[in-house]
Amino acid sequence: MKKIILTGDRPTGRLHLGHYVGSLKRRVELQNSGEYDKVFIMIADAQALTDNADNPEKIRQNIIEVALDYLSCGLDPAKSTIFIQSQIAELCELAFYYMNLVTVSRLQRNPTVKTEIQMRNFETSIPVGFFTYPISQASDITAFRATTVPAGDDQEPMVEQTREIVRKFNSVYGETLVEPEILLPENCVCQRLPGTDGKAKMSKSLGNCIYLSDTAEDVRKKVMSMYTDPGHIRIEDPGKIEGNTVFTYLDAFSRPEHFSEFLPDYASLDELKDHYRRGGLGDVKVKKFLNSILQQELEPIRTRRREFEQDIPGVYRMLKEGSDAAREVAASTLADVRRAMRINYFEDEELIASQAARFSR
């Protein structure tokens, strides 16, 4: 069986370091690994509209931001099909049929939707489109016959829901759809990078993000004001590593060679942590080290972004070409689905002939 990737992001803002370590970096590696027959990367604008219905301009503005973030991280339209969800009408059609295979109570049990409903104060009136977005996400995944969905653990319930729909569909209508698997980040610190303020997650609304498109100076300022151990007041004081954001980021980003390059007094992250725990190591020194590492990682991304920013019409053209190509794939899956569901009346000459015979008797 072919190995096919589909994944995507809601275009509600620029992408940040959390997206980068949690999925973007991995996607580029998977794209370049040569192990996949096809890679589809989707800008999920229709899904973003399920909880931003009154703010379409925000979604519209952020499509290009997300596309630029993708390209600058190394997603390559020659290897990956990058497309915009709303341009693939077949996805809506597929979702409409899947709705018959899912119960309201099953949707109500989806843990990700539950937390999102709370976060958005939707408890008393949930938009139907938002409530059913796991079904729409199942269409996204299955329309491209994806075998593999690289995503964070928050997407596990969506992929599980998709698998259930696939099994149900195939058992009712015959073997048609492919059951996908989620591919989680390997490194567990990367699964959820905390915000610069130490809060559980980087989130635009909390203002605790380092964006891929931040300037070098922005990044430096954000690193220098990062949350550390509030009990570590003087340099001599012993410090805590657990919950210390600077060290969490070092867990996610530092590699052995960074020490010889930027901090030759220490041989490894363990040595640095030991010194911090003992006392005698100041936050500023650790932060400067982290800043050097992040700047080295982000500089090539910023440079590429500036290049792509010089050709915005070209980026839109790339998205249009990707969307056209994606639409063809989705349309071919839809043809299979219609056939399986017995709603392919006009292409079924046997049907027409047998009905003709029935009435000519």
Ligand code: TRP
């Ligand atoms: N739900 C994903 C998010 O919030 C975005 C998304 C939409 C997606 N469709 C998808 C991810 C299909 C993986 C596969 O980030």
